Amino acid sequence: MIYTVTLNPSIDYIVHVDDLKIGEVNRMKKDLKLPGGKGINVSRILKRNKIENIALGFLGGFTGTFISDWLNHERIQQNFTQITSDTRINIKLKAKAETEINGLGPDISTKDIGDLKEKLSNISNDDIVVLSGSAPASLPNGFYQELVQLVKENKANFVIDTTGQDLMDALVHQPVLVKPNNHELAEAYHTTFNTVTDIIPFGKKLLKAGAQNAIISMAGDGALLFTKDGVYQSNVLKRPLKNSVGAGDSMIAGFIGAYSKNKDAVNAFKWGVACGSATAFSDDLAQADFIQELLAEVVIEKIAD
Known part of the structure; x- marks a missing residue:
């Protein structure tokens, strides 16, 4: 459950x-x-x-x-x-x-x-x-x-x-997933990011500190998934933006719902991107049929080991 x-x-x-x-x-x-x-x-x-x-x-x-x-x-x-x-x-x-x-x-x-x-x-x-x-x-x-x-x-x-010290203190206990955005990750490690490449070493730090998987959301640049098997990036789905509230929560729900079935983090990431995007393009949280529509458009690419 x-x-x-x-x-x-x-x-x-x-x-x-x-x-x-x-x-x-x-x-x-x-x-x-x-x-x-x-x-x-x-x-x-x-x-x-x-x-x-x-x-x-x-x-x-x-x-x-x-x-x-x-x-x-x-x-x-x-x-x-x-x-x-x-x-x-x-x-x-x-x-x-x-x-x-x-x-x-x-x-x-x-x-x-x-x-x-x-x-x-x-x-x-x-x-x-x-x-x-x-x-x-x-x-x-x-x-x-x-x-x-x-x-x-x-x-x-x-x-x-969550953010700040509560997030950092939890890493040692090996959470299945953490999901800071790029700004929160930069703040946690007292740095700044100018490119997607800049983010990769710090996403890996989350895993080294104990996280089993980490998603870094990057607004208009999509999202990154960090796992023990590599780093993956999603494409950016295109629709009119309607709602910024709940998109990150929807991404977590999509990921953890799929992950709970078969522990496939990359497939779970695909679901997370579809759910988060569907909510961003909806007035309220996304409906199931819209999630399914967007799921077919999600492309995940491995960008680093």
């Missing part, structure tokens, strides 16, 4: 206006409310690819109920820890420029933490846990490391999709 963990879910309130005027009354052209949070996005794409999974994390209040009801409608299994505070709301304001206002995370109690850890203690060596996204400020520093230790104690595999 694949489990996703979203420590700081949200309702993403997407608002479109023609011309934003600060300090004046603005009329929205259209709006959309969606369940948000990186792990939740992974769960939704896995389900659309007919990969069963269970969503874990913290939900609370009427906003948490909105997310739970949505996932129930999509028939996604869930076992969230119910908290007292309301789940946050993030505003995605789309005008001439895109602006985001992210809500504060809820208060998480010691009891809530214990409940989540108890649910994770039931996993086994056949399971994969996807740990992704930010953590509420109320959680202790290094909380991701506590979860990683719990996963490893139960001999399960894990994916970690």
Whole structure:
């Protein structure tokens, strides 16, 4: 079974206006409310690819109920820890420029933490846990490391999709996949990249530090996959860009869903590129038929040993 963990879910309130005027009354052209949070996005794409999974994390209040009801409608299994505070709301304001206002995370109690850890203690060596996204400020520093230790104690595999020290500290525990973008990778190693070739030594460093596989997304330049067998690059699929939210999460879902079946990292990468691209070209997360359409267009080339 694949489990996703979203420590700081949200309702993403997407608002479109023609011309934003600060300090004046603005009329929205259209709006959309969606369940948000990186792990939740992974769960939704896995389900659309007919990969069963269970969503874990913290939900609370009427906003948490909105997310739970949505996932129930999509028939996604869930076992969230119910908290007292309301789940946050993030505003995605789309005008001439895109602006985001992210809500504060809820208060998480010691009891809530214990409940989540108890649910994770039931996993086994056949399971994969996807740990992704930010953590509420109320959680202790290094909380991701506590979860990683719990996963490893139960001999399960894990994916970690976060940044900074939480990512670097997790590498020694051999995650199945990490997925920083090129800017996050450069920041992690205090460097800059000017070409795709510049990235290769640092992607390999992720493997040397312990990652089993690493995907480096590069926006308009496609993505790179690093495995023990070599370095691979995807082509760039062409459609009008509609949505930057959730594309990276969709890539993780595509990869880990395929990888869980046969451990073929290159084929899983192909699925990841198709899912991530399909979401980037959609108003919400990608639908299964569009993913299949794009899958036929993905070309993976080995560029280094």
